[in-house]
Each structure stands twice: as structure tokens, then as C-alpha cells.
Amino acid sequence: MHHPDPDRSGGDAARHAAGMTVRRSVLGSAHVDRAEANTTPFTEPFQDLITRYAWAEIWTRPGLDRQTRRCMVLTALTALGHWEELAMHVRAALRDGTPPEVLQEVFLQAAIYCGVPAANRAFALTQGILSEFGLATTSDPDTGEG
Structure with a gap:
């Protein structure tokens, strides 16, 4: 877009x-x-x-669409361990209609390029936010593990 x-x-x-x-x-x-x-x-x-x-x-530059920029922000915040900012952007993404599956893909990609511990924290944080939005699964929001 x-x-x-x-x-x-x-x-x-x-x-x-x-x-x-x-x-x-x-x-x-x-x-x-x-x-x-x-x-x-x-x-x-x-x-x-x-x-x-x-x-x-x-954010208004024509070279990338908003979804791509959002995914890049989520990855950068994960890599840098900026958890409060990550939570804010995850909530914003969900409010804007980003499906949880896209967030899942972002954090799987981050696991490879940013490290498993950072991605584990991003998954756990996002799982808790999915619960807030009524999108929870059976995973434990404290560990990100099912």
C-alpha cells in the first residue's frame, strides 16, 4: 500500500x-x-x-509498504531487546489487522538472524498480547512454550 x-x-x-x-x-x-x-x-x-x-x-517513503516496514520494526526491536516498544508495536499491528501468523513468521525469522533467546522473549511477549486480544492459543504466555 x-x-x-x-x-x-x-x-x-x-x-x-x-x-x-x-x-x-x-x-x-x-x-x-x-x-x-x-x-x-x-x-x-x-x-x-x-x-x-x-x-x-x-514511514511515508514509497519504497516499502507499511506491512514491510512494520515487520522490519518488529525485527529490529526484537534484535535490540526493546521489549516495551515491541509490545507497543505488536498491539498496533494487531489493531491494524496484522494476523498472528505474520507475527509468528517475523519472530521465526528473527530467531535465525537475531538469536533464539531474543525470539523466545518476543514469542512469549506476543503470546501474552494475543491473550489480551482474545487470540490466545493453549501456549503458556510466560514461556512461549505449548
């Missing part, structure tokens, strides 16, 4: 607005509203930076 490019010539305000549109689409308005409500004068420059660059400049 191709998403419109932000107005790259329109300056920071246009990129920020375009980024907020994509950020809300990917993460959900509830998450973005919480992040915005928790923004302080100290964190505001960082929030603006990620909104303009991550969400407007990168």
Missing part, C-alpha cells in the same frame, strides 16, 4: 502534521494522545523529532 508523501518542501510544520497522521494510523490515536498528554517542555523536541523524521520522512 502506498501512502502519500508528506509535503517535504512545506517545512517542519507540514512534516509534523504529516507525521502525526501516519503515527496515529500506525500506533492508534489512544497511544498518540497519551504520548502527547505526557509531553513536557523537556521531551517536546524529541517528540517533534520522531514525528517529523520517523513518521513523516521514513
